Amino acid sequence: MKTKQPLVTPSAGPALSTSAPRYAQIMVQLESELRRRRPGDVVPKQRDLAARFGSSMITIRRAMMELGRMGLVEATRGRGTVVRRPTVVDAHTGVSSWTDSMMGVGGHPQTAWTRIRTGQGSERVRRWLGLKSGAEVVTLQRLRMLDGKPACLMVNHLPADRVPGLEHEGLDDQSLYAVLQRRFGFKPSYADEEVKSRPSQSSERAAFGKDCRTVVCVQRLTYDKNDRPIELAQLSAPADSYTYRVRLVVDPAAASSASQPGSVFSSAWFRRAG
Numbered sequence: 001m002k003t004k005q006p007l008v009t010p011s012a013g014p015a016l017s018t019s020a021p022r023y024a025q026i027m028v029q030l031e032s033e034l035r036r037r038r039p040g041d042v043v044p045k046q047r048d049l050a051a052r053f054g055s056s057m058i059t060i061r062r063a064m065m066e067l068g069r070m071g072l073v074e075a076t077r078g079r080g081t082v083v084r085r086p087t088v089v090d091a092h093t094g095v096s097s098w099t100d101s102m103m104g105v106g107g108h109p110q111t112a113w114t115r116i117r118t119g120q121g122s123e124r125v126r127r128w129l130g131l132k133s134g135a136e137v138v139t140l141q142r143l144r145m146l147d148g149k150p151a152c153l154m155v156n157h158l159p160a161d162r163v164p165g166l167e168h169e170g171l172d173d174q175s176l177y178a179v180l181q182r183r184f185g186f187k188p189s190y191a192d193e194e195v196k197s198r199p200s201q202s203s204e205r206a207a208f209g210k211d212c213r214t215v216v217c218v219q220r221l222t223y224d225k226n227d228r229p230i231e232l233a234q235l236s237a238p239a240d241s242y243t244y245r246v247r248l249v250v251d252p253a254a255a256s257s258a259s260q261p262g263s264v265f266s267s268a269w270f271r272r273a274g
Contacts, residue, residue, distance in 0.1 A: 125157045195218050
């Protein structure tokens, strides 16, 4: 008689500093194991996980809650907690490229096609980039893939006089920010982003499928240390597979001034539903 192998089995897993909270150590261990499982696989009961890790139920609940927020597991009626369809979370806390963010969480970003051209950008693009009338703009368009599936359409606009020869850099799967820093000495300092939804366009339905009716659009304007715009980026993705999550953290320096109670926001989560 065959013995059924448990869903989650002890393994070395990724290393995590022992100074991290216990729930975080357990979460990292389970994340590594769950990513190797199939969607729909049942996760052991919390009391069984508590026994395995020698931790309290409160600690296990916190770890499972974080895994749920990451899109790795979900609670179902009748079956308990199960592994979700593959998801990827883009939880960057600074200005980073999409490629870097996806690789940072274990994804495998690729490019289905790339189009690059140099010419007079639209008046709107020139205005965002602080360019004079007639100034040329390099426009990079890419259909980005994640683990072999279409994830998003990306369009990047850059001042042509600041990136001469960019079209020869082989940008299919490279990080644009890495190329900009290595080749042109650009280093992003900060960026402004806005997020909105709209009906999909024909080019987006061609990329994501005819059933894609609504897309989420993220526009980012990135600046260098001298407050000069260096890139206008526009991303569109199917609305049912994109989650944008913001964390607000009180800035002690700003909070100390009654006239500037500001906060710092970070983290955009990209979730690709399989």
